[in-house]
Amino acid sequence: MSLLREAERCIANQGSHATLNALITTLQHLGPWLERVRDADTRRTQGTSKSAVDGRLIAIKDNICTRDLPTTCASNALDKFTSPFNATAVQQLEEAGAIVAGKSNLDEFGMGSHSINSRFGPVRSLRRNRDGESLSAGGSSGGSAVAVATAQCYAALGTDTGGSVRLPAAYTGTVGFKPSYGLISRWGVVAYANSLDTVGIIGKDVSSVREVFGVVNRPDSRDPTSLSSFTRSRIDSHLRSPALAARATSPLKIGVPLEYNISELSPSVLRAWSRSLAYMRRQGHTIHPVSLPTTTLALSAYYVLAPAEASSNLAKYDGVRYGTRSEGPNSATFPSGYLYASTRGVGFGSEVKRRILLGAFSLSADAMDNYFIQAQRVRRLVQHDFDAVFRAHQPIASGQPETNTNPEKDAVDVLICPTAPSSPPRISSLMDHNPRASPLDAYMNDVFTVPASLAGLPAISVPVTVESTIDSRDADLAGIQVIGQYGDDSLVLKVAELLDGRHL
Template identity: 80%
Template sequence: MSLLREAERCIANQGTHATLNAFITTRQHSGPWLQRVRDAETRRTQGTSKSAVDGRLIAIKDNICTRDLPTTCASNALDEFASPFNATVVEQLENAGAVVTGKTNLDEFGMGSHSVHSRFGPVKSLRRDRNEESLSAGGSSGGSAVAVATTQCHAALGTDTGGSVRLPAAYTGTVGFKPSYGLISRWGVVAYANSLDTVGIMGRDVSSVNDIFGVLNRPDLRDPTSLSSFTRSRIDANLRTPALASRATSPLKIGVPIEYNISELSPSVLCAWSRSLAYMRRQGHSIHPVSLPTTKLALSAYYVLAPAEASSNLARYDGVRYGNSISDASPGDYIYASTRGVGFGSEVKRRILLGAFSLSADAMENYFIQAQRIRRLVQHDFDTVFRACQPLAFGSAVKNMDSEKNGIDVLICPTAPSPPPRISSFMGNETVTSHPHAYMNDVFTVPASLAGLPAISIPVTVDSFVDSGDVALAGIQIIGQYGDDRLVLKVAEQLDGKRL
């Protein structure tokens, strides 16, 4: 298909699927950007394309700054904020010839698991059976996921703090990739939790995700968390040892974390997981059970650490430096309190309060410091089971026990414990109801985020589920050692698009 025809189809689908609420802002249907697609088509014909994404329409999550389109973070605190610059990832895509087609809907400031905490209304996912009731698109990058799933764009960028790219991918049948922390620049991304935030990539297949990763995987001096060229070379050298280099031609050792086989795991997800492992075994790879004992504590630690960082980051939206000032506050009122009370939604307020409490003098030792210790244990669990060593560790921590001999190459596990719930199960009369179960959806995605590891969710279709003749679709997650992103993508390609 020509680039121009693909772009026109994406634009047409944006109108067809407008009720799904995937986009907050879109480009006009004609204009200079369409000429950029035509120019890319000419370059493709001449064999001089700038990159694999030259002329492709890419959607951008609306917490990533764009100069030509407003950035809102789906919040009243940023009402049509016009950024004076593009985020580094947007700049890199445009330099590679990609065309930004619009800004996608999300949970306010990225805080949520279902993309319903938005001032623009919830994102809705297409139902795959005769029941027309809308399903959750996952969160917080639900708009990006639905835009990709319904071909409203070629691919999309999201952000992943505790699973916000992978969970929507699992719920919508798309591919969602969270790279190793620090590989992709976060400069120009509105922060939620700095030590966890990662720009992620969503596409309909692993190949398109891989193409975009190749464009964005660059150091950025403007981002203090971006890995330098020297550190990237050190990571590559760590993966070129004889034992690890042989993985290109020899079978892989695939780990199965026993702690992920929880009682809440739905039969359809369990079936997709077991059949995925059986398929990989038929390809010649070996399957090995491993233990990650701190997994059961990871979710609790995450919901202490992330809100704590969020409460600090969002303090700047005070109506003086950033955010919308409440100018009609009566004498004696506090502009700061009024601004934050009107600007933030209920879920953001809830997490700010939770974070502020865990950082208070009386609670810090019992909550925040303990959560940091758990995070270190989670990282240690992963380092113990992987064959590749942690490239950023020093001294005795660099080598785990006989890692290159006994360790595994990647982990394969579910992305979410159950299929997507109905939106009506947590929304009534246009009001979102808070429920503890909403936070449990991230139980399988949070551990990799705490450790900064690369992880990807791919859709796996299971035919004749439990001999009932039904078809089940589940997200299967592949996790690798820090810096081993290419291996994660390689394994994902082997499972991509498979009906098992």
């Protein structure tokens, strides 16, 4: 298919799927954009394409700054804000010939697991349950995932703080990749939790994800958390060592985390997990149970650390320096009233306010030792658990030996586990008007994605379809997650390609 025809199909799908609410803003004045696609088509014919994504339409999550389209973070606090610059990842894509297809919907400031906490309304998935009810698209990058799933774009950028790329991918049947922390620049990404935020990629398959990753996997001096060229070379050198380079031709050792086999795991997800492992065994790879004991505490630690960083980051949205300023007595009377109390009350939604309050409490003098400091200790233990089971050692940690302290027979190359413990829930069961809806239920969806985020590891969710043992006409779609050692992103993508889209 020509690039022009592909772009026209994407634009047509944006119109026909508008009710899904995946894109907040779309391309305007299509003539200049289509002309850029025609130029890319010409370069493709001549064999002079700028990159693998030259002429492709890429959706951008609306907490990533774009110069030509507004950046709202799906919040009233950033109403009608247009950035004077592109985020580094967006700039890299445009220089590679890609075209911004629009800004995708999300949970406000990336805080949510179902893309329902948006001032533009919830994102709706095409997937329905047996009663025809709309299912969750996952969050917070649900708009990016639905846009890819419905071919409104070729691929999409999202952000993953605790699973916000992988969970939507699992719920929509797409591929969601969170690279190692620091590989993709965060400059121009509106911060939620700086030590966890990672720009991720959603695509229809691993190949398209790999193409986008090849463009944005670059150092950036403007981002202090971006890995330098020297550090990247150090990681590559470690992965080319004889012991690790042999993995390209020899069977892999696949780890199965015992702690992930929880009682809440639904039968369909458990079936997809077990059959995925059986498939890998048939391909000649070996399966090994491993223990990650501290990961059972990871979710609790995450919901201390992430809100704490969020409460600090969002303090700037006071209506004086940043964001919308509300009308009313509190917005102007000083010192008789609080200058920004009304502004923050109106600007932020309920979930954002909940997390700001959680973070402010955990950072308070009386609570810091019991919550924030303890959570940081848990984070270090989670990282240690992962380092103890991988054959490759953590390549940039200070004081690490050149080889893993684990005996060779016990170490594994990657881990394979579910992305989410269950199938996507009904949207109606998640909304505020439902008396049974609880924030804790939504937080539990991140139980399998948060550990890799705390450790900064590369992780990818791929769709796996499992035929029902009861009715051959029925099939369950689940997301299966592949996790690798820090910097081992290429191996994670390689294993994901083996599982991507399998009918097992």
